[in-house]
Amino acid sequence: MKKIVVLISGRGSNFVAIQECALREDWEHTIEAKIVAVISNRPDAKGLGLAQGYGIDALCVDHKAFESREAFEEKLFEVISRYEPDLIVLAGFMRILTATFVNRFEGKILNIHPALLPSFKGLDTHQRAIDAGVRMAGTTVHYVSAALDGGAIIAQAAVPVLPSDDAHTLADRVLVFEHQIYAKAVKACVTGRVRYENERAVMDDETALELTLFGKN
Template identity: 60%
Template sequence: MKNIVILISGSGSNMAAIVRRAQQEQWSERLHARVSAVISNKADAQGLAFAREQGIATAVLDHKAFDSREAFDAALKVEIDRFEPDLVVLAGFMRILTPGFVAHYAGRLINIHPSLLPAFTGLNTHQRAIDAGCRFAGATVHQVTAELDHGAILAQAVVPVLPDDTADTLAARVLTQEHRIYPQAVAAWLRSQG
């Protein structure tokens, strides 16, 4: 059985989309894969309740309890590795990861970003797309590398930027597409591993 560990910081809506797709498509039987744990850096992350309701193991590791990013990442790595992950999925995990952490999971660490990478890496992507006059925006699933939002692209979805869009209305349309392409990309990655 391939173990998937999902990292969240908030609502966990992309995590929930992946868990639901895994149930609907019977990943445990068809892909020999399961979401084995959901880990958050915030104890009040709403997504933890959903994971517990689904019978998924959860853990919290508060980044504020550590003196450095490196110390937090080292402890996070230990926590993740307890679940023997084949794939680590960042689903709204709002932490920049250290190169050592990324190297430890090279080739099995993926993220979703709310823009059409390589455009608009980092934060405030929707407002930046509107301000730049973009006619299209979207989301990208990508491999995680030490360089922020620059790994190999695994999937993308495009949405139009409408004349009356605000950052919030554009974000809502993009999020709908994130919930569609992230589970697809995870399933494709699992199939590629045999």
């Protein structure tokens, strides 16, 4: 059984989208994969209760309880390692991971960023896209590397930026496609249709097309 560990900091909407896809498609029997744990760095994260509702282990490693980032990451590494994960999925995990931590799980950590990377790395992506006057915004699933939002791109979904958009309306429309593309990317990675090789995401043409979405809403 391929084991997936999800890291969150808040409501866990992307976690729920992936878990609902896994239940709907019966991943446990069709591709022998399942989410085995949800871990948050915040004890008040709504997603922990949602994980418990699914019967998934829900744990907190509160970053505020540690004197340094390194001490926090050492405990996080310890907790994650208990599950021997094949894949670690960052789903709204609002902590920047050090190179030391990332390198311990090289090629096993995925993240989703609310922009079409490599554009608009970092925060406030939707407002920055509007301010820049771009016609398309979107979201990107990528492998996590030591560089912020700089890992190999796995999947992208693009949506038009409308003249009436503000940061909130654009974020809401992009989120719909985040939920779709992340579940697809997780499934592709856990089944080996996407592989991490030489700091690149390697896949065939059919998988690449499947992991490219164009929204019309």
